[in-house]
Amino acid sequence: MSNIAKEEYLYVQQNQKVPVNNRLSYLAAKRFVDIVGSLAGIILLSLLFLIVAALIKLDDPKGSIFFSQKRVGKNGRQFNMYKFRSMVSNAEEKLQELLQYNEVSGAMFKMKDDPRITKIGKFIRKTSIDELPQLFNVLKGDMSLVGPRPPLPREVEEYSDYDKQRLLVAPGCTGLWQVSGRSNIGFKEMVDLDLMYIRKRSLLFDIKIILKTVLVLFGSKDAF
DSSP: OOHHHHHHHHHHHHOSSOOOOOOHHHHHHHHHHHHHHHHHHHHHTHHHHHHHHHHHHHHOTTSOSEEEEEEEOGGGOEEEEEEEOOBOTTHHHHHHHHGGGOOSOSSOOOOTTOTTBOHHHHHHHHTTGGGTTHHHHHHHTSOEEESOOOOOHHHHTTOOTTGGGGGGSOOEEEOTTGGGTGGGSOHHHHHHHHHHHHHHOOHHHHHHHHHHHHHHHTTOTTOO
């Protein structure tokens, strides 16, 4: 961790309430980038969407192509987040028996060799292609291109008041956590990184995170 990152960690940890950049000029510019970026992504990646959809159906003809899941967004508002389906159709039912194998701390579940993941699911997760349908969430305004990852309702139930500050801004497709180690980072560090982003967020910072995300995707060994 760089000296600057260490200083930011200390700030977030020592100051329980994090100031939020809600300047109208920034919010307007951020929304403009979200609309243009999500539209461009949907159009440019439309062929990839069709190919992935076909592969998912070939791998598991009975299951759906897309997966919709309730997530918690800004100020605790729930919405349906979209993904390409990468797991078996009864994945949620099998979750309870797998909770004991959770590989990250805190209010999250991650398992590197999750048996619920399909063959094509392993590939689209490794490359983060499964996340691409969230561009529609961005276009709708449920999410932003950059922000904290939207948690599950059951995860939020375990949040402390400090953790709930992640919900002060719109959730994002990517963020500081994703480009800083992703699954190798525990829940507490993820919260600190999200609050660091909330305190520092600006249009330039957002663009830097988007560009770094593209670089990370070429070596997404931490994605599971």
